Amino acid sequence: MTKEIRLVEFVVLPVTKAKARKMFQIAGACRFVWNYFREKNLGDYQKFRDAKGDRPQTSFFSLALEFTKLRHETDWLRELPFAPVRYTLKHFTDALKEAMRGKKGFPKPKSRARTTPSFTLPDTARFRIRNLDKKYSLLRIPSVGWVKLTRRGGNLWENGVPKQVVLRHDGRRWRAFVFYEVEVEEKGDNGKILGIDMNVCQIATSDGHFYSLPDLSKKEARRKRYQRRMARQVKGSNRREDTKKKLAKVSRKIANMRKNWIHKTTGDISRKCGTVVVEDLKVKNMTASAKGTVENPGKNVRQKTGLNRAVLNTAFGEIRRNLEYKCGRLIKVNPAYTSQTCSECGHVDKENRKTQARFQCVCCGFASNADTNAAINIRRLGMAQLHEEGSGISTAPMNREIDARLPV
Numbered sequence: 001m002t003k004e005i006r007l008v009e010f011v012v013l014p015v016t017k018a019k020a021r022k023m024f025q026i027a028g029a030c031r032f033v034w035n036y037f038r039e040k041n042l043g044d045y046q047k048f049r050d051a052k053g054d055r056p057q058t059s060f061f062s063l064a065l066e067f068t069k070l071r072h073e074t075d076w077l078r079e080l081p082f083a084p085v086r087y088t089l090k091h092f093t094d095a096l097k098e099a100m101r102g103k104k105g106f107p108k109p110k111s112r113a114r115t116t117p118s119f120t121l122p123d124t125a126r127f128r129i130r131n132l133d134k135k136y137s138l139l140r141i142p143s144v145g146w147v148k149l150t151r152r153g154g155n156l157w158e159n160g161v162p163k164q165v166v167l168r169h170d171g172r173r174w175r176a177f178v179f180y181e182v183e184v185e186e187k188g189d190n191g192k193i194l195g196i197d198m199n200v201c202q203i204a205t206s207d208g209h210f211y212s213l214p215d216l217s218k219k220e221a222r223r224k225r226y227q228r229r230m231a232r233q234v235k236g237s238n239r240r241e242d243t244k245k246k247l248a249k250v251s252r253k254i255a256n257m258r259k260n261w262i263h264k265t266t267g268d269i270s271r272k273c274g275t276v277v278v279e280d281l282k283v284k285n286m287t288a289s290a291k292g293t294v295e296n297p298g299k300n301v302r303q304k305t306g307l308n309r310a311v312l313n314t315a316f317g318e319i320r321r322n323l324e325y326k327c328g329r330l331i332k333v334n335p336a337y338t339s340q341t342c343s344e345c346g347h348v349d350k351e352n353r354k355t356q357a358r359f360q361c362v363c364c365g366f367a368s369n370a371d372t373n374a375a376i377n378i379r380r381l382g383m384a385q386l387h388e389e390g391s392g393i394s395t396a397p398m399n400r401e402i403d404a405r406l407p408v
Contacts (some may be wrong), residue, residue: 001183004325006157010137010149012167012174022144023167023174027117029080030088031110036070037063037092038107045099045106058096063089081142083125090122118168127165129178131158139165139176149176157182171248190328192273193386195379197338197371198281198319200310203265204371206379207272211265213314214257223250262318270326277382278323279335283316333381342366343376 014020044056057063067086071077077085095107121127121141128140134154138146160180167176195206201213226247233240269276287308292298324330341348342359344366351362359370 002186003181004184005163006160006180006182006184008151008155008157008178008180010139010151010155010176010178012139012176013148013150014144014174015147019144019147020174023119023141024117024169026080026084026119026143027167027169028112029077029085030119031112031115031117032077033067033070033085033088034092034107035109037066037089038109040066041096042106045096048100055100056096058093058100060090060093063093079143081125084119084121084142087120087122087125091120116168116170118166121165121167123163127162129162129165131155139178141167149178170252171245172252190274193275193277193379193383194269194273195277195375195377195382196269196279196323197375197378198279198314198316199371200307201314202371203319204369204375205269206372206375208369208372210371211261211268213261216254216257216313219250219254219257223247223254226250258313258315259318262315262322266319266322266326269323274328275331275382275386276323276327276329277331277333277379278320279338279378280332281316281335283311287311331382331385333378333385335378338377338381339370339374341373341377343368343373343380 014023041056048055064086067089071082071085092107095104098104099106125142127142129149130138130140132138135150137149137151137155137158139149140146157180160182162178163181164179165176166179167174169175197204203211205211226243230240230243230247233243289308290298290301290304292301298304320330320332337348339359340350340352342352342361342364345361345364347361347363349362352359353370354360355370357370358367359373360367
């Protein structure tokens with residue numbers, strides 16, 4: 001048995017308007033603290049980048065001491081719980097450290113209009129969770145009181161130890177993301193290896209199965225319609241606020257449908273095999289803009305924009321993340337030439353890929369679905385990595401009879 005962190009998502013029922021108002025006040029205080037320390041450290045950061053000043057403080061401890069002074073000087077801040085508001089500095093220091101390393105830019109300000117109301121209850125916040133029955137639980141938030149939590153299917157980890165709670169408002173209601181520390185059995189390896197070829201709106205596996213993303217075209221069209229309508233309306237008007245709520249609602253539905261598909265797909269794959277092999281795709285490079293510059297404008301910009309949107313909708317990174325903790329082992333391989341290589345004889349030629357869906361080798365005549373053929377090649381590359389690690393698995397191209405005896 002090993003200890004791992006598991007996340008459970010609940011819908012929060014604040015019960016009264018006063019409790020809901022208090023939760024928004026805590027989220028607003030977190031936003032205020034973020035902007036306050038951002039402005040305070042911006043000048044030191046700019047001097048440091050220009051080599052004209054000392055390195056600014058980036059430790060949570062040093063900024064927490066300054067927060068204590070700020071809290072004593074601000075009357076309304078003392079009325080709110082200490083730990084959740086101070087924990088905002090943990091997120092700020094993490095972002096500031098990334099900026100100091102040159103990996104990201106300086107933390108941006110958080111506005112009330114564009115920032116999702118949220119706050120975190122760390123293990124020092126003295127929150128408590130009480131399970132009522134299979135459907136309902138109670139969460140005690142400091143300065144707010146007890147609120148009811150509900151989840152379809154109940155709490156999967158009610159015997160776990162809650163370590164942290166993140167509360168976030170999605171535009172309609174509050175949601176609680178509870179992180180439980182649970183004891184789970186070590187992921188066993190059943191000896192089966194599965195290769196996965198990730199495409200736009202579809203996943204193909206080396207055993208011939210396909211998992212297609214649900215059709216989101218109607219909801220995407222509705223979201224675009226609301227976006228165009230919102231762009232024409234006057235800021236601050238009631239009609240614009242009404243359109244904004246409708247836009248948020250359809251966006252939530254799209255996100256929930258995608259999340260549900262990812263969990264069901266990765267769960268089905270994890271039940272088939274102990275080891276899964278995926279392509280090490282660089283999504284950031286794949287979705288780079290083709291607009292170019294004024295001197296060197298790009299080509300097919302509109303088509304590339306649509307492709308980028310489809311790639312991001314498939315959420316390759318989220319699929320890999322789910323497979324990583326659901327399967328016993330995840331292997332990443334170089335995706336180069338996997339779609340042009342014949343899985344039967346190993347011949348590489350771009351002419352092998354006749355169409356988007358049809359593969360036919362110009363050397364041996366082997367024909368198959370192009371995505372399935374690529375998934376088999378990905379599986380073989382993963383087996384090669386296992387062989388280098390001393391697994392003893394052969395990686396030479398095999399015919400169908402020999403390959404059929406290997407676990408899939």
